[in-house]
Amino acid sequence: MLHGVSDESVFATIKTVVEVVSKNPGIRCGVDSDFLTDLGLSSLSLVMLMTEVCERTGYNILNFSEGDLTKVKTVQDLMVLLKAKG
Amino acid sequence: MTTTMNEMVGEPVAAADRVIDSITARLRSNPHKITVFGDKGKLEYTYQALYPRIIAVGALLHRLWGTETRIGLVAENSIDFVIIDLACIAAGLCTVCIDQKSTLDEDAIAYFEGLSVQVVVRREPASAEELKSSLRVVPYSELLEHHEGATIAALSQSLSHSPYEWSDGEFLTIKQTSGSTGVPKAIGATVGSIDDTLSLVQSMFTHNAQDRVLVFLPLYLVQQRYWIYSSIYFGFDVILTSWKYVLSVMGASSPTVVMGVPKFYDILKDRIQYKAQFLAAAGSDDAALRDAARAVLGSNVRYMWTGSAPCSRVALDFFWSLGVPLFEGYGTNETDIISKNTFAHCKLGSVGKVLPNRRVLLSASGQISVWRRQCVTTRYELGEDNTGGFDGNVYVTGDLGYIDDEGYLFINGRVGDAFVLESGTTVHPQEIELQLEKSDLISFAVVYGQNRPFLVAVVDPQNRAVDRKALEQTVYTITSKAGSAKRVGRIVLAHESFSEQNGCLSPQRKIVRRRILEKYREEIEACYTV
Numbered sequence: 001m002l003h004g005v006s007d008e009s010v011f012a013t014i015k016t017v018v019e020v021v022s023k024n025p026g027i028r029c030g031v032d033s034d035f036l037t038d039l040g041l042s043s044l045s046l047v048m049l050m051t052e053v054c055e056r057t058g059y060n061i062l063n064f065s066e067g068d069l070t071k072v073k074t075v076q077d078l079m080v081l082l083k084a085k086g
Numbered sequence: 087m088t089t090t091m092n093e094m095v096g097e098p099v100a101a102a103d104r105v106i107d108s109i110t111a112r113l114r115s116n117p118h119k120i121t122v123f124g125d126k127g128k129l130e131y132t133y134q135a136l137y138p139r140i141i142a143v144g145a146l147l148h149r150l151w152g153t154e155t156r157i158g159l160v161a162e163n164s165i166d167f168v169i170i171d172l173a174c175i176a177a178g179l180c181t182v183c184i185d186q187k188s189t190l191d192e193d194a195i196a197y198f199e200g201l202s203v204q205v206v207v208r209r210e211p212a213s214a215e216e217l218k219s220s221l222r223v224v225p226y227s228e229l230l231e232h233h234e235g236a237t238i239a240a241l242s243q244s245l246s247h248s249p250y251e252w253s254d255g256e257f258l259t260i261k262q263t264s265g266s267t268g269v270p271k272a273i274g275a276t277v278g279s280i281d282d283t284l285s286l287v288q289s290m291f292t293h294n295a296q297d298r299v300l301v302f303l304p305l306y307l308v309q310q311r312y313w314i315y316s317s318i319y320f321g322f323d324v325i326l327t328s329w330k331y332v333l334s335v336m337g338a339s340s341p342t343v344v345m346g347v348p349k350f351y352d353i354l355k356d357r358i359q360y361k362a363q364f365l366a367a368a369g370s371d372d373a374a375l376r377d378a379a380r381a382v383l384g385s386n387v388r389y390m391w392t393g394s395a396p397c398s399r400v401a402l403d404f405f406w407s408l409g410v411p412l413f414e415g416y417g418t419n420e421t422d423i424i425s426k427n428t429f430a431h432c433k434l435g436s437v438g439k440v441l442p443n444r445r446v447l448l449s450a451s452g453q454i455s456v457w458r459r460q461c462v463t464t465r466y467e468l469g470e471d472n473t474g475g476f477d478g479n480v481y482v483t484g485d486l487g488y489i490d491d492e493g494y495l496f497i498n499g500r501v502g503d504a505f506v507l508e509s510g511t512t513v514h515p516q517e518i519e520l521q522l523e524k525s526d527l528i529s530f531a532v533v534y535g536q537n538r539p540f541l542v543a544v545v546d547p548q549n550r551a552v553d554r555k556a557l558e559q560t561v562y563t564i565t566s567k568a569g570s571a572k573r574v575g576r577i578v579l580a581h582e583s584f585s586e587q588n589g590c591l592s593p594q595r596k597i598v599r600r601r602i603l604e605k606y607r608e609e610i611e612a613c614y615t616v
Contacts, residue, residue: 020360021356022549022550023356023548023549024549024550024551025551026551027550027551036582036583036585036587036588037582037588040550040582040583041583042349042529042583042584042585042591043585043586043587044329044349044350044352044353044595045353045583047329047330047332047333047353048333048353048356048357050330051333051334051357052357052360054334055334060334061330061331061334062123062124062125062127062128062331062334062335063125064125065125066124066125066328066330069330070330
């Protein structure tokens with residue numbers, strides 16, 4: 001749970017933002033999806049995604065170190081990171 | 087020798103300000119501040135508050151290594167790095183900066199050793215492997231936390247009264263570039279060339295005490311450190327963050343000036359358009375876009391700066407339509423800035439007019455050579471031919487371009503990239519690629535056709551679920567405008583977005599043509615056998 005929000009809800013938020021950032025509504029996105037290789041995001045698009053997800057989940061992205069953010073490769077990684085700081 | 091077919095000469099100007107030589111003295115009672123946004127939140131420092139630490143670190147550096155040593159710096163966008171870099175200037179030490187790395191790999195060690203660097207300063211202490219190399223790795227903390235004692239106090243006082251006096255021809259820093267063959271090369275940036283560049287940029291954009299310049303690209307790039315040097319000398323504030331935080335920091339910190347690579351502006355545009363969707367219900371689309379732009383950019387942006395690769399016309403038009411000037415420019419690592427669009431002279435799609443103290447020479451084939459009064463000078467070619475690019479004191483850029491009737495410079499390709507179709511038609515692929523990348527459907531395109539009957543484009547679409555027929559139609563429609571000989575006959579859809587990770591983009595987010603053509607060679611060949 002993140003801020004009292006369920007994992008399902010966090011995943012749904014990430015999926016919604018993936019659709020926006022990839023400009024691909026309905027894109028196949030699972031917890032194991034790799035942002036760059038499976039979802040086709042560029043490293044800059046991934047920054048936009050993480051910024052949007054943090055805004056939507058009420059997180060300040062500055063709470064994460066650059067090292068933390070660099071390690072985010074998959075949807076699962078991002079969920080784990082958000083939970084760890086939740 | 088370059089055959090001069092056309093020449094554009096920037097107006098000569100008086101001698102540049104002695105920016106670098108004056109920085110240390112100007113720190114002392116400087117009220118301007120550097121605001122750092124990072125994982126410690128928001129921290130503000132005035133230069134006058136940093137001054138004693140900078141001087142103390144400078145004194146320590148001077149005591150440890152004199153002025154004859156080059157200092158390797160593993161850069162990061164932090165106040166610690168800024169202090170150490172400014173301390174090197176105070177102490178008269180030439181820096182060799184590389185991008186942030188937690189350990190030095192073989193290439194990094196070879197790079198430093200090739201430049202006679204013996205000491206490397208970085209965040210982390212030396213690893214066991216690094217202890218075996220000839221380099222001495224010194225953690226930031228060793229310099230920042232240990233400057234007590236009578237000797238350092240005396241040296242600090244001495245340095246404070248008489249900081250190192252730089253001369254025009256000395257190297258302030260050695261720039262690292264990737265090199266056309268992938269072998270790292272290094273270019274010495276002279277103090278005179280840096281003073282000239284900083285003075286010209288200030289004369290064009292008159293940064294003042296109300297300005298806050300957002301710096302988020304990595305500080306190992308000296309062009310990013312230029313903003314810090316300028317802010318100290320000319321008197322304005324800097325907002326420093328990393329590219330991982332920049333989208334969040336930008337709206338909250340309300341910068342007046344932003345510098346980014348072209349693809350950054352595509353992302354900013356997307357973010358504004360995305361946010362505008364939620365605001366549109368409350369008012370007109372136009373008002374929603376403007377409100378979204380204020381939320382994303384902050385409300386004080388005076389202008390934005392880009393270069394290093396062509397900026398998409400879509401992004402340029404978008405920001406100008408919102409009343410936010412986005413200025414493209416042109417330069418090379420070897421020559422620094424050469425031309426720039428400005429408030430006074432701007433033509434979208436061009437890279438502006440040639441700046442003072444520079445000359446652009448165009449050969450019969452359109453190749454651009456550059457002369458400038460203050461040269462950046464020596465290239466250290468690690469493993470490369472060390473005469474590459476220079477013809478006397480003129481730098482042969484390898485870029486192709488032309489000058490229009492009003493004196494604006496346009497870049498339309500690279501010399502090595504041009505090819506000839508089976509029909510004998512010469513094609514400059516970048517011309518066509520830039521047209522394709524104006525489409526909302528296309529992120530990147532790479533055009534091929536050497537000795538072939540027609541052109542094939544490898545297309546990286548903006549939307550991976552794009553309708554292929556619609557994409558093909560778009561490509562044919564756009565390229566037909568240049569005549570049937572330059573129409574793209576078939577397309578290859580990229581399997582994955584071009585990125586630095588897959589080697590299809592450079593760190594400056596330019597396409598790596600050779601790599602992309604290699605990667606898609608089979609699909610390209612198949613287009614000619616169908």
